[in-house]
Amino acid sequence: MKRSIEDTPIVFIGAGNLATNLAKALYRKGFRIVQVYSRTEESARILADAVEAEFTTDLGEVVTNAQLYIVSLTDSAFIQLLPQIAARKEGALLVHTAGSIPMDVWQGATSRYGVLYPMQTFSKLQDTDFSQIPFFIEACTVEDAEFLKKIASILSQKVYDSTSEQRRSLHLAAVFTCNFTNHMYALAAELLQKYHLPFDTMLPLIDETSHKVHTLQPKEAQTGPALRCDQNVIDSHLAMLADEPQMQEIYRLLSEDIHRLVSED
Amino acid sequence: MKRSIEDTPIVFIGAGNLATNLAKALYRKGFRIVQVYSRTEESARILADAVEAEFTTDLGEVVTNAQLYIVSLTDSAFIQLLPQIAARKEGALLVHTAGSIPMDVWQGATSRYGVLYPMQTFSKLQDTDFSQIPFFIEACTVEDAEFLKKIASILSQKVYDSTSEQRRSLHLAAVFTCNFTNHMYALAAELLQKYHLPFDTMLPLIDETSHKVHTLQPKEAQTGPALRCDQNVIDSHLAMLADEPQMQEIYRLLSEDIHRLVSED
Numbered sequence: 001m002k003r004s005i006e007d008t009p010i011v012f013i014g015a016g017n018l019a020t021n022l023a024k025a026l027y028r029k030g031f032r033i034v035q036v037y038s039r040t041e042e043s044a045r046i047l048a049d050a051v052e053a054e055f056t057t058d059l060g061e062v063v064t065n066a067q068l069y070i071v072s073l074t075d076s077a078f079i080q081l082l083p084q085i086a087a088r089k090e091g092a093l094l095v096h097t098a099g100s101i102p103m104d105v106w107q108g109a110t111s112r113y114g115v116l117y118p119m120q121t122f123s124k125l126q127d128t129d130f131s132q133i134p135f136f137i138e139a140c141t142v143e144d145a146e147f148l149k150k151i152a153s154i155l156s157q158k159v160y161d162s163t164s165e166q167r168r169s170l171h172l173a174a175v176f177t178c179n180f181t182n183h184m185y186a187l188a189a190e191l192l193q194k195y196h197l198p199f200d201t202m203l204p205l206i207d208e209t210s211h212k213v214h215t216l217q218p219k220e221a222q223t224g225p226a227l228r229c230d231q232n233v234i235d236s237h238l239a240m241l242a243d244e245p246q247m248q249e250i251y252r253l254l255s256e257d258i259h260r261l262v263s264e265d
Numbered sequence: 266m267k268r269s270i271e272d273t274p275i276v277f278i279g280a281g282n283l284a285t286n287l288a289k290a291l292y293r294k295g296f297r298i299v300q301v302y303s304r305t306e307e308s309a310r311i312l313a314d315a316v317e318a319e320f321t322t323d324l325g326e327v328v329t330n331a332q333l334y335i336v337s338l339t340d341s342a343f344i345q346l347l348p349q350i351a352a353r354k355e356g357a358l359l360v361h362t363a364g365s366i367p368m369d370v371w372q373g374a375t376s377r378y379g380v381l382y383p384m385q386t387f388s389k390l391q392d393t394d395f396s397q398i399p400f401f402i403e404a405c406t407v408e409d410a411e412f413l414k415k416i417a418s419i420l421s422q423k424v425y426d427s428t429s430e431q432r433r434s435l436h437l438a439a440v441f442t443c444n445f446t447n448h449m450y451a452l453a454a455e456l457l458q459k460y461h462l463p464f465d466t467m468l469p470l471i472d473e474t475s476h477k478v479h480t481l482q483p484k485e486a487q488t489g490p491a492l493r494c495d496q497n498v499i500d501s502h503l504a505m506l507a508d509e510p511q512m513q514e515i516y517r518l519l520s521e522d523i524h525r526l527v528s529e530d
Contacts, residue, residue: 017488075490075497100490100498119466121473121488125481132469158469169460172502173453177467178474179489180519181449186483186526188438195434201384202442203479204397204423208386209443210475214468216390218451223282223386224444225340225365232340233365237437246522253518254445257511261451 005150006030011066012053013085015043017122018097019072020050025130027051029154037062039077059084064092068151070116072097079105086110093144099171102164103138114139116148117167118156121178130155136162136170187247219261226255227262270415271295274331277318278350280308282387283362284337285315290395292316294419302327304342324349329357333416335381337362344370351375358409364436367429368403379404381413382432383421386443395420401427401435452512484526491520492527 010031012023015038023033024047033051038044041057048055056062059081062069071078071085075098078085086094086109094106095114106113115138122128135152137159139145145161152159162170185206189199212221225233234255241248275296277288280303288298289312298316303309306322313320321327324346327334336343336350340363343350351359351374359371360379371378380403387393400417402424404410410426417424427435450471454464477486490498499520506513 074493075495079497100501120470121477121486123477123481123486123488125485126477128473132472134466134469160466166460166462168501168505169456169462170466172505173456173462173467174470175489175491175502175516176449176453176456178470179487179491179523180515181446181471181474182478182483182487183519183523183526184441184446184449185478186487187522188441189483190526191434191438191441195431197431197434197438199478199482201399201425201435202438204399205385205439205443206446206475206478207397208393209446210471212386212388212391213447213450213464213471216388217464218447218454220390221386221388222444222447222451223388224440226440226444228339230340232344236365236433237440240433240437246518246525250445250518250522251440253511253515254448257452257515258444258448260511261448261455 005147005154007032008068008151009034009066010068010070011035011037011062012047012070012072013037013059013062014072015040015047016072016074017124018118019070020047020124021122021128021130022070022072022097022118023047023051023053024127025155026151031151034066035063064088067092069094070097071095075101082106082109093139093147095139095148099136099167099174102168103140104164112140112144114144114148115162115164115167116152117162117171118152119170119174121182131157134158134160136160136167138162138164138167187250190247222258222262224258226258229259270412270419272297273333273416274299275333275335276300276302276327276331277312277335277337278302278324278327278346279337280305280312281337281339282389283383284335285312285389286387286393286395287335287337287362287383288312288316288318289392290420291416296416299331300328329353332357334359335362336360340366347371347374358404358412360404360413364401364432364439367433368405369429377405377409379409379413380427380429380432381417382427382436383417384435384439386447396422399423399425401425401432403427403429403432452515456512487523487527489523491523494524 010033033053035054036048044055093112095116103115117136118133120133137148277284298318300319301313309320358377360381368380382401383398385398402413414424
């Protein structure tokens with residue numbers, strides 16, 4: 001009987017937001033997750049239960065006969081635990097999922113390694129639809145790269161080769177488009193709460209702002225007082241933020257920088 | 266014959282992004298735009314043509330017998346031109362569309378006045394669907410407020426009363442959710458261009474980031490190196506931005522501030 005790629009025994013090292021969503025998505029597509037490791041038992045058990053896998057909180061008990069190990073830890077934990085993770089897994093393919101860590105970090109610790117980086121923001125609270133998420137793939141050999149691309153293609157229509165350098169750049173850009181953007185929402189929520197106004201009044205504006213850059217360059221899509229150099233409005237906003245020096249500084253810096261981009265034209 | 270509200274003769278003072286989209290939306294709903302004023306002839310003519318109106322670049326030639334004047338200029342131009350705009354229009358209702366300007370600015374210049382503030386980001390390049398856009402209404406009398414709400418309700422399902430104070434707060438929050446968010450996209454686009462990577466790889470992330478805050482509070486939705494206090498990644502990103510001191514400062518300040526919000530919990 002020919003075995004399909006979904007039969008590849010997979011181990012997840014890590015049970016955070018990304019690992020949780022990726023493991024569940026693979027499980028839903030029929031992949032076999034054999035084990036989940038996490039430092040905390042609760043995280044390990046919850047994810048393991050969701051994907052019908054075993055779990056462990058001891059790296060020494062991670063099975064050594066899986067074919068693919070997907071490592072999704074915080075960057076610092078990964079670097080620290082790498083030797084233990086790689087130990088006794090010669091022959092298996094070991095990949096990490098981090099935008100910011102080069103593939104070479106594996107070098108010397110094991111022989112078959114790579115990167116499987118889905119560029120998205122994940123929450124355990126929400127299941128992710130992977131079909132439109134870009135996956136960036138890197139591996140030591142063409143064969144392993146093809147293997148990873150095959151797996152990613154089962155989840156997503158957007159699978160790309162990427163060097164470590166490109167992935168690092170994408171990850172930096174992603175911090176701006178996702179984490180910093182979300183922080184703008186968080187600051188607006190903080191302001192609205194202070195004024196006893198509901199955050200959901202902002203949703204049509206949030207949606208339109210993200211929608212516009214599908215067809216316009218962000219620079220072309222810009223509007224507002226900073227773009228118009230409407231100093232009256234800017235000064236009045238800065239005055240409203242007098243009690244929030246950190247937010248005031250962000251307002252000032254971003255308004256100046258919007259102006260910088262316009263002036264470069 | 267009973268006249269319907271759409272027969273109200275409307276004049277637009279201003280032909281910018283907001284005026285253009287609002288006038289076109291009213292026109293499509295059957296409203297009668299009789300005249301468009303803009304300082305620049307081209308803007309005035311293009312909008313007037315689109316809504317079958319007359320146009321002028323001379324405030325002295327604005328007709329005085331319309332029933333509703335919708336003033337949508339930059340804040341500073343509006344304040345400067347207000348006396349001329351209001352002159353000889355006693356009996357008509359004059360409204361402005363600015364989030365940041367209190368209704369009282371009209372006081373003394375004319376007797377019937379108000380505010381019609383659609384909170385959205387507009388571009389002349391893209392027609393706007395007004396159906397989900399929140400309109401914030403204020404007027405001197407209950408009758409005029411009802412009249413403005415009736416008009417807004419023909420365009421949108423979301424029409425609210427709002428004081429000048431509330432509107433000012435909404436506008437400040439909107440600068441964060443829209444203009445500053447769009448600037449995060451613009452900075453990402455700048456970085457990606459530098460690295461010869463296409464901006465559209467970011468679109469699924471942008472969409473998911475805006476989508477998430479429909480069901481999660483922005484604070485709960487946050488992810489990334491600043492939230493995780495992943496100093497390795499933060500330092501590596503700051504190093505990548507060494508040639509872009511302004512962007513580096515933004516990265517540093519926003520990462521600190523993400524940390525501030527988390528620490529407050």
